[in-house]
Amino acid sequence: MAQPGIGDKVKIKTRKASYEGILMPRSELSDKEHIVLKLDSGYNIGISKQDISKIEQVPESRKTRAPKVIVKAGKGLPKISVVSTGGTITSKVDYKTGGVSPFKTGEELLAGMPKLAEIVQINDIKQPFSLLSEDISHKDWSKIAKEVYSELKKDTEGVIVTHGTDTLHYTSAALSFMIEGLNKPIAVVGAQRSADRGSFDGLMNMLCATHYCLSDIAEVAIVMHAGSSDEYCIASQGTKVRKMHTSRRDAFRPINDEPIVKIWPDGNLVMTGTQYNERSSGNPKLLDKVEERVALIHSYPGARPEILEHYIDKKYKGIIIAGTGFGHVATQPLDKKESWLKAVTNTVDSGIFVGMTSQALYGTTDSMIYSAGRLLKNAGVTYLKDMLPETAYVKLAWALGNFKRSELEEKMLENISGEINERIQPGSFLY
Amino acid sequence: MAQPGIGDKVKIKTRKASYEGILMPRSELSDKEHIVLKLDSGYNIGISKQDISKIEQVPESRKTRAPKVIVKAGKGLPKISVVSTGGTITSKVDYKTGGVSPFKTGEELLAGMPKLAEIVQINDIKQPFSLLSEDISHKDWSKIAKEVYSELKKDTEGVIVTHGTDTLHYTSAALSFMIEGLNKPIAVVGAQRSADRGSFDGLMNMLCATHYCLSDIAEVAIVMHAGSSDEYCIASQGTKVRKMHTSRRDAFRPINDEPIVKIWPDGNLVMTGTQYNERSSGNPKLLDKVEERVALIHSYPGARPEILEHYIDKKYKGIIIAGTGFGHVATQPLDKKESWLKAVTNTVDSGIFVGMTSQALYGTTDSMIYSAGRLLKNAGVTYLKDMLPETAYVKLAWALGNFKRSELEEKMLENISGEINERIQPGSFLY
Structure with a gap:
């Protein structure tokens, strides 16, 4: 058998443990001293090459599905749009410094989340910019709103906006005002833990956001974990939510409001009784000007x-x-x-x-x-x-x-x- | 029977209802067009004189106990100190404008809360100033700390600081730092609803604060309602608490912390397991300087x-x-x-x-x-x-x-x- 390559399923033994998973591309998640393995759970781990005593390819391995393959594979599934702006949900870890920096392309993001491809086709991945959310400012809200508005006019069920969590709630408020007469769901989503951690919440949040985009709720909502477990998410009105914890995955809480809907990653939706606008055939209007002073x-x-x-x-x-x-x-x-x-x-x-x-x-x-x-x-x-x-x-x-x-x-x-x-x-x- | 006077128990009939309670002094809680009645529940109500069809004295009525009487009546009971600074807990309603303004003396406050006299003697009522809490500033923290420090040296079990709720948590933090080596309990307390309302919380908060002052907890704590009912209070570390609601009686919540103790108005204390310093015979030190810039x-x-x-x-x-x-x-x-x-x-x-x-x-x-x-x-x-x-x-x-x-x-x-x-x-x- 040949030397295992990117996308191959491999078994790795170190002095401490053994792992089985798909070998991820080095440029995306690793440096020269580490390799990254995507486990069956969907989580990625980094393993120091020095620690590896044995690496072997597992027979009948499948290639990692690249984003373009996802779109092809999902023919016939409903289409949604993704606007990617940066932040932890789209970030990789530098295993040398321990710091976190953004992915450079939407393709890199989706390579890590093949589960989405089982539910939807990704109509388009727009990336107006890639910024950590503390660096996002007024003019960036307008850029996001323009991209979202343009997607809404296409054959798409809804739009996911991926975003850093620091100022996620400011942007969700901005989008709520900038698109008048919204006709489709817009899910604003982030991750509180980075993709190298077992507690990574980005995958489940993206799954819940995808289900939100297939719902009849034509509101801008932040879709994030509801509790400290991986049980379900809540979608909260984009103008009524606030980051209430620095690190918890359930940091985004509705204030003076209850969530619009609870969303399970398998696609179960439970309405809470909160009022919302329904999906419609109307034509939204873009009001994206902003006064900076x-x-x-x-x-x-x-x-x-x-x-x-x-x-x-x-x-x-x-x-x-x-x-x-x-x-x-x-x-x-x-x-x-x-x-x-x-x-x-x-x-x-x-x-x-x-x-x-x-x-x-x-x-x-x-x-x-x-x-x-x-x-x-x-x-x-x-x-x-x-x-x-x-x-x-x-x-x-x-x-x-x-x-x-x-x-x-x-x-x-x-x-x-x-x-x-x-x-x-x-x-x-x-x- | 003579015309009923202040402190007499009376029965009042209006077109809508009838009330029984103690007639309160006009200067304290009423204007010329209204009279105020203290009901058996401890709450005060204002009744427009125009609406009164009949007023009669109830036999065997007792006089309202004035503050000086309280001190005398309570001989043998433990002593606590009160530092009064203003705010809703010590406020009366102007029945004409509907606005709320502070009581002018500590005596006026205690006249409304005779229940305290069943538990403790009031060692002293100090009033460095009377301000609504949004008007309190750095130099006022020092004034309060000086008064509290001076009380701590006396024969007193603890000190209650009454204060408006807007900035209650800023003052409780200031007192926490300004008195080093605190040896007795300090309860910082306010009311979210004014004394003219059935939902007045000042009486129960004062009762709980009094019980706190008799405990062995030598910490500065905010003592306020724990929930939306009148069941019990929580005492939260003065540096870890925040006003989290504009109007709810249970607005004061510990942040990144649990309360030190739950306090029932009948004197039951339930510890939560949070660490605290115990009452001691040490000599606290006053560090009341403050940089305003x-x-x-x-x-x-x-x-x-x-x-x-x-x-x-x-x-x-x-x-x-x-x-x-x-x-x-x-x-x-x-x-x-x-x-x-x-x-x-x-x-x-x-x-x-x-x-x-x-x-x-x-x-x-x-x-x-x-x-x-x-x-x-x-x-x-x-x-x-x-x-x-x-x-x-x-x-x-x-x-x-x-x-x-x-x-x-x-x-x-x-x-x-x-x-x-x-x-x-x-x-x-x-x-």
């Missing part, structure tokens, strides 16, 4: 209102405040020179839109309960109900880009994509 | 690093960043002119301490997993493990006030008052 600031004891002057000087157009409690900043002057109330009034008088949210995250803002709220509202602050600070920031950047100043307050208070819940279900607290 | 900033897509230059110009001494994910900001330049990495490097080079936390709140920061973290750490950013952004902000203001610049990093990384959990229990996520 928008800021999100948090209030805290001792915070100085001079920060507002900074944003006035820099010609900002909008500011979202994540206030304390129901949406407060200090309204007693800090000293003779500085007063938040005066600074907020100056900001509003400069034509800057000032919106109020709460850093408590759960629950709704209310300007009428305490004197601070009434004073701030009188100064021209718009209270944004239960909208998340992050979502309000994205929405304001979007609204300033696409509408007249005179329409702004109405747009910000209009429930455009599930970002406002007038009635918050008690069960949604710390879901 | 400290800022807390959040990173988000499109955030401009020029904000750091603002704080350099304003001669700030410390900055806490609530980064995304494991503790990231954008490390790819936004454009040719602006780069977070360059700005962070400039900030550190200016002698400003830069600490990193995560806006995900749950989980720990880590500089070693992604390239952004490694680059920021190399630039001189100190990763503050699982410390909450709010706690890190308070701790940095405190550490800059009380220690040399050269000791700063070590102090910030030292677990001084439970603010760092090296091992986070899985059950603490979304507790």
Whole structure:
């Protein structure tokens, strides 16, 4: 038998253990000192060449299916689209430094997830850019929205957007606003653990996202693990979700909301009773302009209102405040020179839109309960109900880009994509 | 029978209902158009005088016990101290405007809570100021700490600090750091609903806080409702808790931590297994200095690093960043002119301490997993493990006030008052 090659099924013995799996291409997942094996579980492991005592090809091995083969193999299956932007879900590990860096092509990604090919055809893999999500900015939201919008017009059931998790929820909010009259499902998906780890969640998240794309739910949703096990995923409204843990696979939680649907990797969908728009034959509209001079600031004891002057000087157009409690900043002057109330009034008088949210995250803002709220509202602050600070920031950047100043307050208070819940279900607290 | 007076038990009939309770002093809870009745449940209701069809004194009525009477009546009972600072727990409703404003004296507060007098004597009611908590700032933390410290030296079992809820967790963190070698329990307590509402939580929270003060737990803890019912309270480490809901009574939740103890209003205490320092005969030390030129900033897509230059110009001494994910900001330049990495490097080079936390709140920061973290750490950013952004902000203001610049990093990384959990229990996520 010849020396085993890429795609061959092999058995490897080291001093500690023995492994059986498919030999992965070196350029994708390994360096010169390591080889990478895809186990039957779907997970990849890296093995130091030094540790290998024996390597032999397993008879009747099959080649790893390359992405182009997937599309051919899946003829007759429903088609979905993938927009790949970078992040852990599409990342490989540098076994030398231990660091994680993005895959360079969508092909590399799909080579690691042949299971998808059993359910769908991949209509297209678009890659507007490849960035870790902390580097993604306003203009990137527009690029993603353009690609998604273009895919929606094709013969496709839905679109998966792969994305780093740090700012996944900002992008899902942006897509929720940028595509008006959405007619198909859009799943925004990431991975909290990289592909070299046994706890890699990207494969199951991609499977669940694929099932979401085949559903009748025409909403932008983040589709990620529901719990610390691999049991099922939740799809949460893209404007109502937040990364609530640095490392857990179930970090993405709906806030003031319940998930739209629970999704099992085998394709079982359980609706939760949350309202959603159904798949339709309508023509969505792209509203992808965005105003970059928008800021999100948090209030805290001792915070100085001079920060507002900074944003006035820099010609900002909008500011979202994540206030304390129901949406407060200090309204007693800090000293003779500085007063938040005066600074907020100056900001509003400069034509800057000032919106109020709460850093408590759960629950709704209310300007009428305490004197601070009434004073701030009188100064021209718009209270944004239960909208998340992050979502309000994205929405304001979007609204300033696409509408007249005179329409702004109405747009910000209009429930455009599930970002406002007038009635918050008690069960949604710390879901 | 004479016209019923303040403290008399009365029966009142209106067109809609009839009520029985103790007539409360007008100056405390009512205006000229309303009277306030304390019901047997302990809750107060306001009744419009216009609506009253009949009012009669109930025989064998007893006078409302005024605070001075409480102290006398409770002779032989253990003594605790109360430091009152304002907020909803000590607030009355203006029945005309619907707004809420603080009580002016501790006496007014205790007149509404005679149940406390059955358990303890109130050693002293100190009121350094009366502010709604959104107006509380650095110097107020020092004032509270001074009062608490002075009470600890007296014949007292523990100290209750009453406080508005908006920034309750910032103050509890400040007290946790400002009193070194704490020897007695300190309960920081507030109310999410005002005294005019049936759902008023201040009475039960005060009862639980009183029981906490009689325990052997020498920690600063926030003592508030555990759930949406009136069943029991939780006492959570003052550095590990956050207001997680704008209005729910169980808004205060431990983050990356479980409560120290569950407390029932009848005095039952159930320990959760969390570590704590025990009551001791040691002499605590007051470290109440604070540096006001400290800022807390959040990173988000499109955030401009020029904000750091603002704080350099304003001669700030410390900055806490609530980064995304494991503790990231954008490390790819936004454009040719602006780069977070360059700005962070400039900030550190200016002698400003830069600490990193995560806006995900749950989980720990880590500089070693992604390239952004490694680059920021190399630039001189100190990763503050699982410390909450709010706690890190308070701790940095405190550490800059009380220690040399050269000791700063070590102090910030030292677990001084439970603010760092090296091992986070899985059950603490979304507790």
